[in-house]
Amino acid sequence: MNVLDFARAFFGDGAHWHGYDGIPTRFAEHIGYCLEALAIAAAIGLPVGLLTGHTGRGGNALAFLATAGRALPSFGLLVLMFIWIGLGLLPVMIPLVVLAVPPILVTTYEAVRSVDPSPVDAARGMGMPETRVLFQVEVPVALPLILSGLRTAAVQIVSTATIAAYVSLGGLGRYIIDGLYQKDYEKVVGGATLVAGLALVTLAVFWAVSRLAVSPGVRRGGRG
Amino acid sequence: MNGFFDLPSDLGQSWLGLVGLHLREALLPVLAGLLVSLPVAQLCVRFRWIYPPVLGIATVLYAIPSLAFFVVLIDYFGQSETTVMIPLALYSLVVLVPAIVDGVRSVPPETLAAAQAMGFGAVRRYFQVQLPLAVPAIIAGLRVATVSSISLVSVGMLIGNQGALGNMLYAAQTYGRPALAVNAVLTIGVLGMLADAALVLLRFLLTPWMPRKGAGR
Amino acid sequence: MVALAATALLAGCSSSDKADNPLTGGKADGDSVVVGSNNFPESTLLADIYGEALKAKGIKVTYKPNIGSRETTYGLIKNGSLTVMPEFNGALLAHLDKKATPKTLEETQDAINAKLDSQLTLLDPAPAQSKDSVTVNAATAGKYHLTDKSSIADLKDIAGDLVIGGSPEFQARQQGLEGLKSVYGLEFKSFKALDTGGPLTLAALKKNAVQVADVFTTDPNITKEKFVVLRDPKNLFGFQNVQPLVRKGALPQKGVDALNAVSAKLDTKTLLELDTQVQAEKKDPLDVARAWLKSAGLG
Structure with a gap:
């Protein structure tokens, strides 16, 4: 049996397609965890990143926080939060948000910082208030980079949300953890395939969003 | 018995022993990843058409959760350090190849032309011009790979206590000793940050021609 | 900091080079008995009891605790990575033969022996039972x-x-x-x-x-x-006597005798007390194992 046979057996088994342990349910649970974590991380990372990037202050503190956030082990945080908080979604959300905030925060900061200063100065010269400078000049130009930070965070969340299964929640990690203890490699390979597939879908969604949301003038500017 | 650094007997190691084991399980794969990624990246620079498919495979590999890799490898390597280290080496490879390709490609063509004019052959040009100029990009990649490797070793706990410091998490849960989990998370976090700082220092030492202001990201 | 890291690295390396490192995989080497356990505290406690009883007879022991479920550990003892595993006879039987419905302890033993891998054997069952429920x-x-x-x-x-x-x-x-x-x-x-x-x-x-x-x-x-x-009138969870599963020929006779002596003294009440010390009083299982063996005259 090789990996492809396992995958074929997993997806070919009709029992895996319905019920509380079926692929549609687990997929929906997984997407739910990911969206919630990404939303919380964006709600923290975007405003802080925009503000620090706009004012140009706090870059060093940000770099430190981001390194610390990346260095904390997600799996360890999960176990610790389970011990402290108990069963529930919160012990899963905390490590996922800690994981996702650094890329969003740092990329947003850098994106706003690296906007060409001349149009920004011109806008200020025209008497634009600071909020309009930020949202009408800096953000549109910085958008491709900001989206790439969100994309990195989203892909990491999709892969890491599998740890939710360790504390008895659902999601696609369920197949991987159950497969480990049941010594059922079909489940492990099936679950991993679904996670990788969802990561690719995530990339495609971000590609589409950046096509739609980024102004053509900025895109032509060619940030690669 | 309940001190911060007193570990339950099932771990079979002292705290310092686990730190050493953890560093070994995390850093050897990064080293292996670096050694393999240099030639792979060079191929990608040389033959441009290879790069997009390599990047595609890299993206998919990176998205596969570490635990799934571990479980599938158990059949071949048992519940061992090797089983933990192989996926970590793959992740490092996947982070490093694009970093190195971008770094080498960003060397300005004028610089390469100058090297050629000075009579440098391809090999000498690679080692004395392209590679040194790509050091900042390579180190940036190494920082990501190293920190994530140090963090991911802990997942090895799930395949029969192969997670070094991560094994303390199981003990914390089973014996109801949260201090052990705090210890594991903090130790792993501090190790990651120290490794990151060491790499930043290394970059300063390797690139004396770079401006010395601000640590950057 | 570099010095600390280097010391730690050395400590890690040297301890893992020793034959008794429980963390490396591979086969059990000839002169050391490898005692494994499943991923729950009672199994680790039993492994410690077996291991310390063997040590008391001068046998070299290494531990591989918290490995995982029986689905994994049975494979490891079969391929020689482990020498001794604490088992529960009914659960082991259900793993080997889903359809077996033994009515007595003897029938349970016979049914297991009929299906057990030829390189493995069971020593005496203890009166102590710990059932799934x-x-x-x-x-x-x-x-x-x-x-x-x-x-x-x-x-x-x-x-x-x-x-x-x-x-x-x-x-x-x-x-x-x-x-x-x-x-x-x-x-x-x-x-x-x-x-x-x-x-x-x-x-x-x-x-x-x-x-x-x-x-x-x-x-x-x-x-x-x-x-x-809840009671189990149809005996789904069967007999669950604690019983050492060992590789044939891997234990010297004095080791076999030591484990049989442990089983003879281990009843359900004792096991419950020892579990309570580990799980409720948070004592280290190895200390609990040693203390009990000593009090039972086996350590």
């Missing part, structure tokens, strides 16, 4: 009037309203969801994968995230949390 939390017991006289069969009409929890492997085992369906005709609302009678199971029962769960009958929390263990 179908256990309901206090709220559920109150709501449906279940007492310790009630049986698993009494869930027949209400199972569809209940969430059952157990280790991930419980989902796919005969002594688990499969058997509850085929033997008792129970179909629960859903299954929630927890752990092997550990902190997740306890938390889920207390929070009523599951109403029913697989809890070991030797778990000190049953009395503490007023859980109700």
Whole structure:
């Protein structure tokens, strides 16, 4: 049996397609965890990143926080939060948000910082208030980079949300953890395939969003 | 018995022993990843058409959760350090190849032309011009790979206590000793940050021609 | 800092070069007995008891604790990575032969021996039993009037309203969801994968995230949390005597004698006491094992 046979057996088994342990349910649970974590991380990372990037202050503190956030082990945080908080979604959300905030925060900061200063100065010269400078000049130009930070965070969340299964929640990690203890490699390979597939879908969604949301003038500017 | 650094007997190691084991399980794969990624990246620079498919495979590999890799490898390597280290080496490879390709490609063509004019052959040009100029990009990649490797070793706990410091998490849960989990998370976090700082220092030492202001990201 | 890291690295390397490192994989080497355990505290405690009893007879022992479920450990003892595993005879039988329904301890032993890998053998069973069980939390017991006289069969009409929890492997085992369906005709609302009678199971029962769960009958929390263990009239969970599973020829006779002497003294009451010391009083299992062996004259 090789990996492809396992995958074929997993997806070919009709029992895996319905019920509380079926692929549609687990997929929906997984997407739910990911969206919630990404939303919380964006709600923290975007405003802080925009503000620090706009004012140009706090870059060093940000770099430190981001390194610390990346260095904390997600799996360890999960176990610790389970011990402290108990069963529930919160012990899963905390490590996922800690994981996702650094890329969003740092990329947003850098994106706003690296906007060409001349149009920004011109806008200020025209008497634009600071909020309009930020949202009408800096953000549109910085958008491709900001989206790439969100994309990195989203892909990491999709892969890491599998740890939710360790504390008895659902999601696609369920197949991987159950497969480990049941010594059922079909489940492990099936679950991993679904996670990788969802990561690719995530990339495609971000590609589409950046096509739609980024102004053509900025895109032509060619940030690669 | 309940001190911060007193570990339950099932771990079979002292705290310092686990730190050493953890560093070994995390850093050897990064080293292996670096050694393999240099030639792979060079191929990608040389033959441009290879790069997009390599990047595609890299993206998919990176998205596969570490635990799934571990479980599938158990059949071949048992519940061992090797089983933990192989996926970590793959992740490092996947982070490093694009970093190195971008770094080498960003060397300005004028610089390469100058090297050629000075009579440098391809090999000498690679080692004395392209590679040194790509050091900042390579180190940036190494920082990501190293920190994530140090963090991911802990997942090895799930395949029969192969997670070094991560094994303390199981003990914390089973014996109801949260201090052990705090210890594991903090130790792993501090190790990651120290490794990151060491790499930043290394970059300063390797690139004396770079401006010395601000640590950057 | 570099010096510290270097020292630590050396410490890690040197200790892992020693033959007794429990963390490296590979085969058991000739002169050392490798005692493994499953991923729950009682199994680790039993492994410590076996290992320390062997050490007392001058046998070299290395431990590989918390490996995982039986689905994994049986493969490891079969391929020689482990020499000794604490087992539970009924659960081992269900792993080897789903259809077996032994009525006596002897029948259980015979059925296992018929299916056991030719390189493996069982030593004497201890009187101590630790069974998987179908256990309901206090709220559920109150709501449906279940007492310790009630049986698993009494869930027949209400199972569809209940969430059952157990280790991930419980989902796919005969002594688990499969058997509850085929033997008792129970179909629960859903299954929630927890752990092997550990902190997740306890938390889920207390929070009523599951109403029913697989809890070991030797778990000190049953009395503490007023859980109700349902009777098992059809004997799905069978006999669950603690019994050493060993590789043939890997233990010298004095080792076999030492483990049989342990089994002779280990009854359910003793096991419950030792479990309580580890799980409720948070003592180190190795210390508990040594203290008991000493008091039983085996250490």
